[in-house]
Amino acid sequence: MPFIPHTKEDIAEMLDSIGAESIETLFDEIPTDLKSGQLTEVPPGLSEMEITRLMMERANQDGLYQNFIGAGAYEHHIPAAVWQITTRGEFYSSYTPYQAEASQGTLQLLYEYQTMMASLTGMDVSNASMYDGATALAEAALMAVRSHRTSRRILIPQTVHPVYRKVVRAIVSNQKIDIIELPFCTKSGQVLPDALEEFGKEDFAALVIPQPNFFGVLEQVDALTDWAHSKNALAIGVVNPTALALLTPPGEWGNKGADIAVGEGQPLGIPLSSGGPYFGFMACKNSLIRQIPGRIIGRTNDLDGKTGYVLTLQAREQHIRRSKATSNICTNQGLMVTAATIYMSLLGPEGLRRVAEHSHANTMELVQKLEKISGVDRVFSGPIFHEAALKLSKPVGAILDKLKNKKILAGLNLQEFYPDLENTLLVCATETKTAADIQAFAEQFEQAFD
């Protein structure tokens, strides 16, 4: 009986106290005809030694690759301290900090996280995190609609992560909100503010602005933000947190700054892990604070006047407001945020900036090397951050396969998401790549290209 500590004597004494003959008796309120039999498809239990062997075999089957795929999930160095501290039992195995006095560790950490994220995004306040970047954007759209009151339209450029757009659509369409996708300039890879007028004719609640966008291209965020505001709509930034160490934060875009900033927190110390768990971040202006979904931590005092931290603004939440809540969300991604907070503390402003710089410089170096190969060209003319789209004169699939056989994942075939972008490769080389790695990639690529 793995993980069950009861001895025979314990069981007998407990049944005796209850006054029940057997454990089965305790299920006597379940109608007999509903009782199920054996769980035939569940295999017999393994010892920890056996499952360790199995999991190691499966992990070795998958192996380790040199990864040059970005596309919304980025490989960065994660300091050893991050997960050694995060997986301490007191963080790992605690629940939502409902009993504040017995949860100051988690609560203070979340307050620190909110402070860091608000500053990184240049916004007034941050919540304590969302499920992931995609759902954070969906929640931002809902928030914008709640705030706008008259329009149920959201403008989203096609330069936003394609899956984010799907997720937003899946979630907000339940509430009869329209998603209007905006085209991008196929030359610069950006949404051109000049091209937006036709979409602004009708009222809209918000314009989503990615920075960088899915192609790694930097958008004209100031003009886009000001345009949205000129139409009485909110500006929602979708940003990469590593980039924010380097780039103007959403709170400073245009004349008044974006109203909501969201994004995928994964680059901040979260391993790639086949896609999750990650966390979404969400920050906004003070004026929107009562519309924000998810958990929020506030600073307060105890009976003796000492500083402490509690869950606050719970009146927005489902466990109080039920059907009138701002969202049905009842968790944050606590453990991921624990890791991210420790990551940001270990890196500091200068460290995170260097990570951003080297990720960018490495990608530029890789792109320059690849561009030298005849038949390889940059697709977009817009400035980029740490990711670039390359047009190949040959089929991408075959080249990806060849490099895969050399244990290199060479990038993403953009056509999977953009049918018009034929034979286009999206590549990213973060700070984890050495000059030798980049050289090896370029050489293998050239060979594969021949």
Added chain:
Amino acid sequence: MPFIPHTKEDIAEMLDSIGAESIETLFDEIPTDLKSGQLTEVPPGLSEMEITRLMMERANQDGLYQNFIGAGAYEHHIPAAVWQITTRGEFYSSYTPYQAEASQGTLQLLYEYQTMMASLTGMDVSNASMYDGATALAEAALMAVRSHRTSRRILIPQTVHPVYRKVVRAIVSNQKIDIIELPFCTKSGQVLPDALEEFGKEDFAALVIPQPNFFGVLEQVDALTDWAHSKNALAIGVVNPTALALLTPPGEWGNKGADIAVGEGQPLGIPLSSGGPYFGFMACKNSLIRQIPGRIIGRTNDLDGKTGYVLTLQAREQHIRRSKATSNICTNQGLMVTAATIYMSLLGPEGLRRVAEHSHANTMELVQKLEKISGVDRVFSGPIFHEAALKLSKPVGAILDKLKNKKILAGLNLQEFYPDLENTLLVCATETKTAADIQAFAEQFEQAFD
């Protein structure tokens, strides 16, 4: 400046307080002609990301093998909880528990360890550990000589781990103690009590009794213990702690039990790690307690009468007794013992017994399969525990090499330690080996043997 938190302002303020012009000034008591220049051979510092890459490359260069070598260091399953708890900062980065009130974690754990080891060995008391099994045996020999007072001779069978014998010799010979090596029966692989009389003619302080011995063979511990006692000498058991879950503990050998039990603690949750850090254990009868070297924890009370734990019997130790101490030892292997204590708690008596049983059964199964190959035979007739010597009709070296190429480490070439044991292989299959592993080994072995 890795790991140095000083800002420029900090440095200036600190020098100002000291009244020194520069940090270099603080070294002005060092004669100028002694000052060394740059450390030319130390390479420039690496970031954690860079050293991670280097260490992973080196680890991958070494790879992972199916290991069938035992010979004093055994591969057992180590529960994930063991090192996750052991490497918690509060255990990992604390010092010797000199301030008992701020070290109850380590102290209580060590008291629990002492209790477990005393019971496992069947002795009255245990110390808080030694460097490793070999030095524990050397210290036991010194202890025996201190206790015996008249003889400075120690009898050690050649069935004791060959390196242990070297270590004992290197350490005790400084104190003019003679080590007499006892031959073993080449048929049974045991020390025969009947053959000892000639060695017992002269006074000796102790007889060392390995169980199992280096060949995995079980010695006639009762007769050997009684023989030593009949000569007014101490009996020192050198035992495998996993085996003790199954075998009669030294405290119950013969009529009066062995006087000292030592051994290598590695099988209790310590990874093989190329040979260390491990820990030695040492337990003894009450009568010898004031002769025992190393740290000892005692239970006591605090001012309010609450139970607590402290370092005790420190009057034996070098920091008090200086040149009159029982040993120069001033540490135990605290972290290793932390792991071992957690390991023993997770396994419990039944768990550890099953580990011993399966290790034994697996080795027996492997031996039976290998014996079926013509030209492979058991060397010794004595009963064994979880390790066996096999005589091959072909050169061992070549076979080991062939299996190595199949990622199997097939065992130890005994001739490295016993020149007379030509083409003899010492093999061990612990509970970590599956039936498929054993089958694969046997098949590869048979192929290599052809």
Added chain:
Amino acid sequence: MLIFEHARPGRRNYSQAPTTTASVDGIPDHLLRKKQPLLPEVSEMDTVRHYTRLSQKNFSIDTEFYPLGSCTMKYNPRACNSLAMLPQNLARHPLAPEDTGQGFLACMYDLQEILKNITGMAGVSLTPMAGAQGELIGVMMIRAYHESRGDFARTEIIVPDAAHGTNPATAVMCGFKVVEIATDKEGNVDLDALKAAVGPQTAGLMLTNPSTLGVFEENVTEMSRVVHQAGGLLYYDGANLNAVLGKVKPGDMGFDVIHINLHKTFSTPHGGGGPGSAPVGVAKRLLPFLPVPFVTQEDGKYRWVNEKERPQSIGRLSAHMGNAGVLLRAYIYVRLLGKDGMHRIAEFATLNANYLMAELKKAGFEIAYPTRRASHEFIVTLKDIKDKTGITAMNLAKRLLDKGFHAPTTYFPILVPECLLIEPAETESKQTLDAFVAAMKEILTEIKEQPDMVKNAPHTMPLRKLDDVKAARELDLCWKPDA
């Protein structure tokens, strides 16, 4: 002290960043940040020390008994963590080709199959990232089902008044109107009220069973019949699956869709509030609507099924495939348990709950539904105590902290006044339960003899009782350097 207060301008942790700066040529100057963000300027040791100390201020399963009702705080085996964090598992990019992740996909496929079997459902998707998202996805499928049949009239979701707040909130997020129905004296849903509530406007019923009152819904078969007859579907909130795992399958009770909180029943870590993971299972008629991606197997090869193959799918609800790392932990847990272990979860969770209920009753506490069996949880009400002494459920909860126990859930379910919802989970020993009963008895005595001790609790925590009202009124959500 906040991490920011350990900082000094210019302090750096040199090992954790590239050793040099690098050029950002190509990024126009006006897009570059002018002022550095407020991240702490501290050393590695500062960070390790600060967060290690902070962690010690938390109660957790690894340190305390945590009988938090409806949360299923059971032991989180350490191997689940270390194996989910094998380097290959951590390094795999979500967009890496499927043939570089066959080992990982095999785990996901196996998990889907096991979840199907234990719930009695026809299909499972692992994508939901939390219980509430599982609910949302489930209700979206109900909506998609009706609409696929051209039935746009079903605008209502029925929810018992005892339900978790997520149920009504989810229904609203999904564009439905919520119809609450009452609970009867015995803790069952009022069947007559249900019958009166259903109709052609009914999209479905969301039900937690055993309910949040800690009792098995005895009329579930009849409820199922009523809702189905009205053309509605049945949603099973898996929050309390722990109580009946291996005893009864939601599929056999007639449920059409279910979510399973892996962070409850399958012991993935709660992590101070997430990440969760809540796979959804569906009956055959809802199969076309399952969210993508999920794993299929053909000729021993595993691959993702996407929207191209499932045109009716409600689509994608996360950027990738859900919380892979949580799913791996759950998979490892399930394999450690095995079939027999799986059956024992509900048995011993129920044994522990009923024992604790019996002992607390003997100790003088009032049980909210004394005639019923406890499922894996039960409710104590302090209404009488409050009326007589002014001591509230919250006072008692705080006092328990002083005695080294996390408090049970308080003031939920809302319909029981001054309630404590107590769930001991199967991994706790009788000794621990006995110690908890002893502490509860002590508090009963204190209520009589030292009521202020209870009213002013906690006394031994890092802080005394915190002021929630001030927190909400004088919002302080971010630290300011000059504040």
Added chain:
Amino acid sequence: MLIFEHARPGRRNYSQAPTTTASVDGIPDHLLRKKQPLLPEVSEMDTVRHYTRLSQKNFSIDTEFYPLGSCTMKYNPRACNSLAMLPQNLARHPLAPEDTGQGFLACMYDLQEILKNITGMAGVSLTPMAGAQGELIGVMMIRAYHESRGDFARTEIIVPDAAHGTNPATAVMCGFKVVEIATDKEGNVDLDALKAAVGPQTAGLMLTNPSTLGVFEENVTEMSRVVHQAGGLLYYDGANLNAVLGKVKPGDMGFDVIHINLHKTFSTPHGGGGPGSAPVGVAKRLLPFLPVPFVTQEDGKYRWVNEKERPQSIGRLSAHMGNAGVLLRAYIYVRLLGKDGMHRIAEFATLNANYLMAELKKAGFEIAYPTRRASHEFIVTLKDIKDKTGITAMNLAKRLLDKGFHAPTTYFPILVPECLLIEPAETESKQTLDAFVAAMKEILTEIKEQPDMVKNAPHTMPLRKLDDVKAARELDLCWKPDA
């Protein structure tokens, strides 16, 4: 509560042992154990919870400032641990062939070379498993050297009276007679006494420099000349190497043999009292005597050198090659530091010590050697305070615990009465030192105003002051179930 007190007969942790029993056929019945050992019968959760809670009762570098003199409690980088524990490093059998460990051996070889360079020695062996074993091995080499020259008359080892107890204890373990020499008023070894002590009976001098008094031995060159002229060798106890690393090399000071405490200068974890690791370095004339094995490199291949190649070696002092895992951690640390970082260790350790000394002096504490520079540590004496108030160094030490600081080393070195040996290490920030000074000032005030508060300290630890005398008189070293 002890782990045994959580146990119940028959309780088991099913996941952590083979799922079945197995036959022990072939083992004679009389060799089998009859009564099961007293190992705890507890669940995995019991174990995790118990030891997690226990850990929280420890002070540690990861949680508190730990200015324990002579112990060099610096930050232990987390990467050193995780990289030393890579699966391949953990799985390697000590007797595995050398060609399956070239990556590991490369690390060991590199470490040997770096240690040679920083100490100015000709050869290094990594085998010693702790400082005291390093000393033993060092003194064994001195002995072997003299004996190899047919000189059996050298029976004495000279040790300053301020030395660590391990020095005289080691000399005795090695069969030598110990001659103690006095310290002068300024904290240097009395040079005249040394001159008087040396002679044809002198095997060598063991010296810690900077000394245990926290000052640099100013006459070290002359001492070296005196001892060498008498035919003795010089042993450098590396306990305080941290203070001079990169500033002066023991080899340049004339030392013939040295041990280096990796758990001090190179930040391997102290682990509650071990494992340590203390490589020995030797000058050219001692090379033949180095303990085996050590690593050599030929044509890019690494291999162990053993006793066959080194017939004069003092032999083997551990079952394998020493504490490989500790050596890996030190190697990683050294590579993280690099050349510049290595130079900065001594600089900032010395800066911190001198700053703390200056501030404590200003605060009113008496410094034992006020005219000297502090090395990386220094001594405060409470003799005057004790004479006037009865408050002892131990009282102050215990009171510091209440204030969240580990106590300095007390009552060592023995020749300074009521002393505190304070070593802040280079990884602590000025802020932390300032906080420590503030706490020391508070205690000074308390000594005047609330002396009982200091005398009866600690007050905030899990326990109050423990009774050492009872512990030694009424020995209780093992728990007994029926006691």
